[in-house]
Amino acid sequence: MANPKAPAKALRRGVLAFMFTGLVAGAGTAASAPLFPKGDPAKGAALHKGQCVSCHNSMMPTGKGEELYSEDFRKMKSASELRTMVEFCANRTRSGWFEEEIEHVSRYLNDQHYKFKK
């Protein structure tokens, strides 16, 4: 018969490895905390798609609004400028967005395009 303690041992090793990975991942997050920590990038993506993309698309000769955020086009130079612009554009479109939505979209745009560290 196989050693009945083997599975328990393997399980324990698995748990330890899991905890270790968690620690390392946790440390990584702490070292480079994301900007807009309360923003949910998935919600931001949906909001952005719903209310922001079509106008930006119409502004670009290529029809690709996201080029506005590329390094060649962008005017924003920091996360705080980005946030201000998100708020400005959102207000102009009478989106009715609150802090929450602005954080979601700022997070999404920064994660996806700007990659500002501060």
Ligand code: HEC
């Ligand atoms: C009615 C048209 C319109 C809509 C709708 C709109 N925008 Fe804009 N957006 C603009 C214009 C115009 C600019 C400025 C372009 C320029 O001068 O560089 C701009 C620029 C921006 C920029 C700065 C780009 C850069 O780095 O230079 C961000 C960020 C932005 N918009 C976010 C948003 C968000 C988020 C929404 C959705 C709430 C949104 N916009 C909806 C017209 C619009």
